[in-house]
Amino acid sequence: MLGSNQYGKAEIRIVRVDRRPGGDELTDLNVSVALRGDLAASHLTGDNSNVLPTDTQKNTVYAFARQHGIDSIESFAQRLAEHFVASQESIREARVSIEQYLWRKVDGNHTFERTAETRTATVHHGPHGTQTVSGVRDLVLLKTTDSEFHGFVKDRYTTLPETADRILATSVNATWRHDGADPGAAKRALVEAFADTHSLALQQTLYGMGSRVLERCPEVVEVKLSLPNKHHFLVDLTPFGLDNPNEVYYAADRPYGLIEGVVRRDGVEVPEEVVWSF
Structure with a gap:
């Protein structure tokens, strides 16, 4: 059938x-x-x-x-x-x-x-009416400090060192479901939250960005975020007799961590029209 x-x-x-x-x-x-x-x-x-x-x-x-x-x-x-x-x-x-x-x-x-x-x-x-979902794609953001990553699970395959100071960069793909929201205000909220959140994980930053949109834009009921972690690794300069006090990095394009999530107002349901897709 x-x-x-x-x-x-x-x-x-x-x-x-x-x-x-x-x-x-x-x-x-x-x-x-x-x-x-x-x-x-x-x-x-x-x-x-x-x-x-x-x-x-x-x-x-x-x-x-x-x-x-x-x-x-x-x-x-x-x-x-x-x-x-x-x-x-x-x-x-x-x-x-x-x-x-x-x-x-x-x-x-x-x-x-x-x-x-x-x-x-x-x-x-x-x-069932009209549903509007706005968004932004390929919004590249980077902060040179105020980002840490430590306390994570370690097993026999773990080689990643903990860090209390790293570059945090991502290419934001975000959508927000709303009824007449100003897309400019939502984008500004995303950028500001990324900038002023002292990040212990990109997951924490994602939640902060989505929450900031809901705080600033009352017409928005839900924010979906997909944040690839654009890794920057410190280059080992010791073979050349040089130190590297968080100044010289290798920007890796793949593989990358991909952090995704939804921040939604309490009690909000997802209508069928929003998920209509193939």
């Missing part, structure tokens, strides 16, 4: 330029649409009478960008999701996911430099 299924247009690349007297504004997006509903006939018999072509979905994204503009990726995603459900009798649920590549204006007019991090937003719209 046919189980859960969905279809849509993935990774629709769109760049919108807003021409303004004080200088152009650039919005650079990667939009993915997924639809669910009465679609069994297409799978079972090839009957496409309930199928809105994915090419039409792509064209809708471009048309909406022109007709309505893109004030925020959350509102743009919600507008699209509501449209697909309202305009198609066979569609009961829509999920629109957006990646926003950020550009910094260089000359105050029309030259831009792309930054490393990516903003994200996913909107689920269906019979």
